[in-house]
Amino acid sequence: MEDIIQKKWDEILEYLKIEHGITDVSFRTWLQALDVFSVVDHLITISINDSKIGDSKKYIVNKFGIPLKVSIEEIIGESFDIEFELSSDLKNRQPAPAALVKSKQEPSNDLKYPFLNPRYTFETFVVGNNNSLAHAASLAVAEAPAEVYNPLFIYGGVGLGKTHLMHSIAHYILAQNPNTKVLYVTSETFTNELIEAIRNRSDTTSIAEFRKKYRNIDVLLIDDIQFIIGKESTQEEFFHTFNTLHESKKQIIISSDKPPKEFETLEERLRSRFEWGLPVDIQSPDYETRMAILKKKEELDGLSIDNEVLKYIATNIKSNIRELEGALTKIVALSRLKNKDVDVVLAEEALKDLISPNNKRDITVELISEIIAEHFGIQPTDIVSSKKSRNIAYPRQISMYLCRELTDLSLKDIGKKLGNRDHTTVLHGIMKIQNDLETDDSLQNTIGVLKKKINPQ
Numbered sequence: 479m480e481d482i483i484q485k486k487w488d489e490i491l492e493y494l495k496i497e498h499g500i501t502d503v504s505f506r507t508w509l510q511a512l513d514v515f516s517v518v519d520h521l522i523t524i525s526i527n528d529s530k531i532g533d534s535k536k537y538i539v540n541k542f543g544i545p546l547k548v549s550i551e552e553i554i555g556e557s558f559d560i561e562f563e564l565s566s567d568l569k570n571r572q573p574a575p576a577a578l579v580k581s582k583q584e585p586s587n588d589l590k591y592p593f594l595n596p597r598y599t600f601e602t603f604v605v606g607n608n609n610s611l612a613h614a615a616s617l618a619v620a621e622a623p624a625e626v627y628n629p630l631f632i633y634g635g636v637g638l639g640k641t642h643l644m645h646s647i648a649h650y651i652l653a654q655n656p657n658t659k660v661l662y663v664t665s666e667t668f669t670n671e672l673i674e675a676i677r678n679r680s681d682t683t684s685i686a687e688f689r690k691k692y693r694n695i696d697v698l699l700i701d702d703i704q705f706i707i708g709k710e711s712t713q714e715e716f717f718h719t720f721n722t723l724h725e726s727k728k729q730i731i732i733s734s735d736k737p738p739k740e741f742e743t744l745e746e747r748l749r750s751r752f753e754w755g756l757p758v759d760i761q762s763p764d765y766e767t768r769m770a771i772l773k774k775k776e777e778l779d780g781l782s783i784d785n786e787v788l789k790y791i792a793t794n795i796k797s798n799i800r801e802l803e804g805a806l807t808k809i810v811a812l813s814r815l816k817n818k819d820v821d822v823v824l825a826e827e828a829l830k831d832l833i834s835p836n837n838k839r840d841i842t843v844e845l846i847s848e849i850i851a852e853h854f855g856i857q858p859t860d861i862v863s864s865k866k867s868r869n870i871a872y873p874r875q876i877s878m879y880l881c882r883e884l885t886d887l888s889l890k891d892i893g894k895k896l897g898n899r900d901h902t903t904v905l906h907g908i909m910k911i912q913n914d915l916e917t918d919d920s921l922q923n924t925i926g927v928l929k930k931k932i933n934p935q
């Protein structure tokens with residue numbers, strides 16, 4: 479995390495300057511005298527260059543303390559505490575070595591691999607009847623890459639732990655050998671990067687760069703391969719990527735929502751390759767596994783929830799672990815909001831939309847926002863917030879566009895549900911996406927992926 483904050487430090491200061499109307503002279507004098515000294519857990523220590531501006535700590539804390547905290551949250555997307563220290567006082571203080579401040583679960587290389595979720599490890603993965611084979615095969619591949627099952631093909635329904643297992647394999651391999659070149663991508667990213675490379679075809683290095691990135695590695699993990707089916711040039715490129723890696727004995731791990739034989743329009747030569755190694759499936763978890771997953775989440779989040787409430791969730795939410803975890807989060811959020819203890823009555827209220835009699839999910843603004851937020855690595859609350867940074871504003875406009883396409887709601891109602899926005903703002907958002915779609919093939923691909931995630935049928 480320290481790396482990321484260091485890298486984004488200038489952007490954070492620029493943001494602060496613009497959002498809080500800081501004058502150029504104030505910016506040059508005060509803000510440019512600030513540097514990140516260390517990031518430990520969620521505390522950022524900022525050094526004040528007192529050789530340049532003297533002991534101005536009190537002034538800086540008062541003037542910039544809160545705006546800086548808010549700006550960091552806006553740009554990084556997470557909340558941090560901050561403290562200021564004079565650089566002369568910090569001179570003899572060593573920044574805490576990153577390895578000492580990480581939690582037990584976190585692998586040692588998360589800075590180098592920001593695309594891996596530090597929580598998705600074998601330690602946090604609950605093994606049940608539904609996933610024991612997939613788990614065992616994944617561990618075998620992690621322990622001996624390219625020696626046992628190549629490719630490893632993990633398939634199963636939505637939200638059942640495929641990504642979690644893939645990240646676990648990557649973390650494990652990197653922990654054993656940090657020099658291994660591991661690349662995890664979704665097939666959407668693979669497609670979008672290929673689109674970009676083809677678009678810049680006149681620049682002969684762009685396709686070469688693309689190929690170098692995907693072929694010059696030891697382990698390729700490609701998630702949700704179903705999204706490349708039917709995209710001819712992507713399939714073709716992936717076919718050659720696969721062959722190059724496989725021939726040079728590099729490990730390939732693929733996930734999908736169905737087994738290779740069920741891909742009707744997949745070319746035979748790719749289908750047969752997917753079956754070369756070991757296709758393993760993940761089923762919906764049984765009741766005991768659902769309880770164990772809820773307890774694991776309770777432990778990881780430091781919660782203490784009445785067993786009856788866990789039983790209520792595990793009894794009612796059966797087929798999707800993401801929803802199972804989401805249910806727990808919703809209950810805890812409602813209890814905080816209402817300042818009430820978590821009990822079954824509160825759980826019933828919190829989950830009334832999730833637990834419908836036929837368990838069929840409706841396409842709602844909330845569902846669309848949740849899927850978009852997850853896809854872009856932000857929080858559903860960001861979508862309805864007033865935050866204006868592009869990494870939030872653009873997904874919000876995509877939400878507006880997809881709400882209009884996939885629900886019968888009026889612009890006014892969409893605006894209301896997306897943070898009480900005016901219908902003209904919604905219209906502007908929709909038109910922006912419509913315009914971009916005309917020229918941006920990557921966006922077309924992303925919107926296609928999102929639509930399938932929202933409405934898998």
Ligand SMILES: Nc1ncnc2c1ncn2[C@@H]1O[C@H](COP(=O)(O)OP(=O)(O)OP(=O)(O)O)[C@@H](O)[C@H]1O
Pocket residue numbers: 598602603604605609634635636637638639640641642643702735771774799800803
């Ligand atoms: N066996 C498990 N133990 C603990 N947590 C799990 C398990 N299986 C899934 N989860 C959790 O459920 C959530 C959804 O899992 P994940 O994203 O891996 O699903 P997926 O199968 O890749 O979904 P999608 O098909 O949407 O890509 C994650 O938060 C993950 O940590």
